[in-house]
C-alpha cells in the first residue's frame with residue numbers, strides 16, 4: 480500500500496495533506512503519530528479510499544484504491560474505528576457476522592460456527608449470545624476487533640483503538656494486535672495518541688505535522704528529543720526507565 484505525492488484539502492484555503500509519499504510496510508505494525516489536527520485521520524481515510532486525493536495516488540497492490548469496488552476493498556481491508564454504527568439490539572455474534580458480509584449476501588445465512596474462531600481470537604466466545612450492550616467498553620472494543628478479523632483482511636486499520644480503554648485493557652488490546660500481526664501476518668495500520676504505546680508496539684512509525692511527513696522510521700529513530708519537540712510543539716525529554724526502556728515525557732507545565 481503506497482501513497483505517492485498525495486495532496487488533499489477539505490477547502491481551497493489550506494492543504495490538510497501535503498505532498499505525502501510513503502509506503503505502508505507489508506506484514507508490519509505501522510503507527511501514525513502527530514499532534515491534534517496534524518492530519519492522521521484524514522490520511523487514514525485516504526488510505527482506505529474513503530477520500531480521494533486532489534492530486535497524487537493511493538495504491539493497493541499496485542492498483543489505485545479508487546478503482547476497487549467497495550466489496551473488493553472490504554475483502555482486503557478492515558477497519559476498527561471509534562464511530563460505530565448503533566447496533567443496540569444485536570448480540571455479540573451478530574455483530575461479528577457483519578464482518579463476514581463480504582463473503583455472503585445475507586446475515587441470516589452465516590452460521591455461529593463460522594464466527595466462533597474470531598470470537599475465540601479475542602477471548603469472547605463465551606459471550607457470543609449476549610447483547611453487545613451488556614459488555615464492558617473494553618469487551619465491546621474486542622467485539623469490534625473480532626468483526627474486523629472476520630473480514631480476514633490483509634490490512635487492519637485501527638483509529639485510536641485504546642482511547643476509551645483503561646491502561647490494562649489498552650495493554651491487552653495491544654498485545655492481541657501484536658499477536659495477530661505475528662500469527663496472521665496481517666499488516667496493521669493504527670492512529671495512536673499515546674506516543675509511548677506507539678513506540679512500544681510498532682515496527683514503523685510515521686510522524687506527521689501539518690499534513691506533512693516529518694519522519695518515517697523505526698521506534699529507535701523516533702527517539703530524538705528535538706524531532707519530537709518540533710512535532711508536538713512542547714518541550715520533550717526522553718528518559719530511561721529500568722525494565723521498560725526509553726519513555727517520552729513532555730515537560731510543559
Ligand SMILES: Nc1ncnc2c1ncn2[C@@H]1O[C@H](COP(=O)(O)OP(=O)(O)OP(=O)(O)O)[C@@H](O)[C@H]1O
Nearest residue numbers: 489490495513514515516517518519520521522670
Ligand atoms: N470534514 C472536514 N471538513 C473540514 N475540515 C476538516 C474535516 N475533517 C478534518 N478537518 C480538518 O483537517 C485537519 C486535520 O484533521 P484530522 O482529523 O485529519 O487530524 P488528526 O491528526 O486526526 O487530529 P486528532 O488527533 O485531533 O484526531 C484539521 O485542521 C481539521 O480541522
